[in-house]
Structure formats: structure tokens, C-alpha cells
Amino acid sequence: MRWLLLALTVFAFVLCFTRHSAGAWGFWLLVGLVGIFATALAFVQARIAGRARDDSLSEYDLKRLREGKVPLKHERTPR
Numbered sequence: 001m002r003w004l005l006l007a008l009t010v011f012a013f014v015l016c017f018t019r020h021s022a023g024a025w026g027f028w029l030l031v032g033l034v035g036i037f038a039t040a041l042a043f044v045q046a047r048i049a050g051r052a053r054d055d056s057l058s059e060y061d062l063k064r065l066r067e068g069k070v071p072l073k074h075e076r077t078p079r
Helices: 003-016 022-051 058-064
Strands: none
Touching: 003 022
């Protein structure tokens, strides 16, 4: 999705600088600026998701993390 956003943003800037009327130029410039913002957020989100820990820690593993120990990463069934 982020690559599609990047391609659409570049396309919007190409359209912006090839238009001759001020209205079309302003519209495509606005679309391009919004696209830059959305593309940057998409790349940041992908980077964060790629380096995030798994969300499947049990309560016991969370307790070990709070104590400064390495979690065992085993599933415990609640009683």
C-alpha cells in the first residue's frame, strides 16, 4: 500500500507541474502534499510494525519483564 501511495503522490506532482490553469495546479499540489504526509506515515508504520515485539506475552511473561528478567514465551492457561 505504501508503494501505491508513493506512486500516486509522484503522479499528483507530475500532474501539478504539467497543468496550465491555477485551479488545477493548486488542486494537484494539495493532493501531492497530502500524499507526502500519507506516504511518510505509511513507511513509518511499516518500519515500526517490522521491529515490534509479538503481542502474545502471557501475564507470567509480563511479570518477568517487569522484574527485569527474560520472558519464557510459553502459554499459560488462566485458572
